[in-house]
Amino acid sequence: MAELIVSQIVNGLVLGFLYVLIAIGLSIIFGMLGVVNFAHGVFFALGAYFALSLRDTVGPWAIVLAPIFVGAAGMLIESSLLRPLYSKEPLLGLFMTFGIALFLEELIRTVWGAGGRPFDPPGMLSGFIIWGPVLVTKYRLFVLVLTAAILFALWLFLQRTRYGRIIRAGSRDAEMVSMLGINLPRVFTFVFGLGTALAGAAGVLAAPLWSVVPSMAEGAIMPAFVVVTIGGLGSFGGAVVSGLLVGVSVALTIQFWPAASSAVMYALMVLVLLLRPRGLLGESWERFE
Amino acid sequence: MSGLRRVLHPILIAAVVFAVLPFALPRFGSAGTLATEIAIYTLYAMGFNLLLGYTGLVSFGASAFFGTASYAAGLASVHVTANPFLCILFGTVFAAALGLVLGAIILRRRGIYFSLLTLAFTQLFYEIAFKWTDFTGGENGLQGVTRPVLTSNLAYHFFVAAVVLVAMYAIWRIVHSPFGRVLQAIRDNRQRVQCLGYNVANYQLGAFVLSAAVIGLAGSLLTFLIQSVYADNLSWQHAGDPVMMTILGGIHHFLGPLWGSIIFIVLSDQLSSMTEHWWLFFGALLIGFILLSPEGISGIYLRLIGSPRWTLTAESLPPRPAALGLATAIGTHAAATDPVLTVRDLNKRFGSLIVAANVNLEVRAGTLHELCGATVLGRARLTRSSVGYWRSVTYFTVLLATAGMASFGRC
Secondary structure, three states: OHHHHHHHHHHHHHHHHHHHHHHHHHHHHHHHHOOOOOOHHHHHHHHHHHHHHHHHHHHHHHHHHHHHHHHHHHHHHHHHHHHHHOOOOHHHHHHHHHHHHHHHHHHHHHHHOOOOEOOOOOHHHOOEEEEOOEEEEHHHHHHHHHHHHHHHHHHHHHHHOHHHHHHHHHHHOHHHHHHOOOOHHHHHHHHHHHHHHHHHHHHHHHOOOOOEOOOHHHHHHHHHHHHHHHHOOOOHHHHHHHHHHHHHHHHHHHHHOHHHOOOHHHHHHHHHHHHOOOOOOOOOOHHHO | OHHHHHHOOHHHHHHHHHHHHHHHHHHHOOOOHHHHHHHHHHHHHHHHHHHHHHHOOOOOOHHHHHHHHHHHHHHHHHHOOOOHHHHHHHHHHHHHHHHHHHHHHHOOOOHHHHHHHHHHHHHHHHHHHHHOHHHHOHHHOEOOOOOOOOOOHHHHHHHHHHHHHHHHHHHHHHHHOHHHHHHHHHHHOHHHHHHOOOOHHHHHHHHHHHHHHHHHHHHHHHHHHHOOEOHHHHOHHHHHHHHHHHHHHOOOEOOHHHHHHHHHHHHHHHHHHHOOOHHHHHHHHHHHHHHHOOOHHHHHHHHHOOOOOOEOOOOOOOOOOOOOHHHHHHHHHOOOOOEEEEEEEEEEEEOOEEEEEEEEEEEEOOOOOOOOOOOHHHHHHHHHHHOOOOOOOOEEEEEEOOHHHHHHHHO
């Protein structure tokens, strides 16, 4: 029993780190552009599908190239479809990402087909690691380490570099940042590219764990919404804590009460909301309210 | 022109459309029941737009009320009574009650969190309905709903059309009532409405419950059209439908949801017979509308006739009353010498920046006052603090003599 719980917690952490990766992208895009990116899940799916197509030609490099391609697609979409709307009613940006999500998901269906596609992890990462009572697949451990590394690198980037400072300041007050001589449209495009690339990276990593189907977009966007609501938008720490919390809760429910596995995160969110309306580590940001 | 407008009351236009559709649609190869669906979805989108267009609340969880009401009506029909009218009434009341509970929870968060929460509740309900097979029929849907009266499709269509028109008329009256006007003021400037002494949270909850009831009515009507209930009614895609309809038709137009639901339902019916990838077309259509005509079809029409404006409410204002009630009320409630606003020892600081220190102020009815300050900052902060906009003011007492403004005392 105890080893089962520990194994599921490890699986939950893997899931949780993927959720964090998706949610952080959503969060920084929202912080900077003020748009909740409903198409975020589709960029996640796009990562998996790009990797699927690239794998045959470039091999393991697909894991690096696919997120970059997703980010490039994101930057293209931001500069062509979202940029004209910044000066207009803020709601339009939200509806635009909704339209983009509908369009891209159907595009995936048209290009790659509606059915699931198998995606095996690379040979050297198949197999198990048995570590005392805990049994984990090598691939899950790889995902765990890699996502943690990406998140740490992202945290360093946001906290320690000049560009990270621009993004953090821009999330607080974009207008002020532009008055300081920063080319805001370019920053917006970059941030959208970065956020979607993070979603794409999560999609690549999730591909061998989940099946690669067009509806995986939905499987990513809903947890991401829950994670940012529980953790508080704009809070890096909040996203990490709530992402891991959601991941572990889902993994444990899958084991012990499978019927409730997809409902549990929503229940968790309602509970957090009732006890702490602001979210776990959320600050009160006037822009988000 | 104004005479023509008066004759072309939006409800009348909708009535003509609903009367013509069941006969017009079969000519294009669509089923006549599609007209009933259009009437139901018009009501669904109108309930949604009551929050979006009128109150400024973006709900992505409208299907929570549509779906639960359709289940409530369906389950009542299967287990309790075969009378469809009672079941529809039950579904509507159930949705309104659910709206009251959910609204009290969800409205604790504002802005984008509100939208995400509505979405999450829809997903939660969907998961429950989909998995709880014993009660809801799960994947196979709830079967066995019967319609012993109004058995022909046309008879049911006209019943639905009549109900929808009555509901639309009720919405039209409500948005022109003082309650509806306050909702629209909240949409335009929430802070100002709050400072004027309205309890914004209660007004929003009222709008939320009203919207839930309207959407619930639509859901209950659908149950007896297709005589079964499916969990898809609760899905987030189904919550996106009224969003699409409202954008296609026009957010800030009373009949926007009607035009939107006609376009959405007729086009999807026609396109799905031609290609399985019709969502590709719909996604592109939505993107095109947002870029080129954010006010949808109504916006295009009004631009063509050369008067781009909102049509959420009638253009003409009600006649001005002979005497203004409020002015006399202040005179009778407070003697001319009593202050209507008293500020005592008001302090407001942002960190180390002190913007108001030990301010004392008395304002009497009918007098003019001037606030002097080096920058606009201190004066604006003082005014905002005095009417209770900030709750973090270190210490202050505001006494208001007029009965209508007493609610500030809470702040």
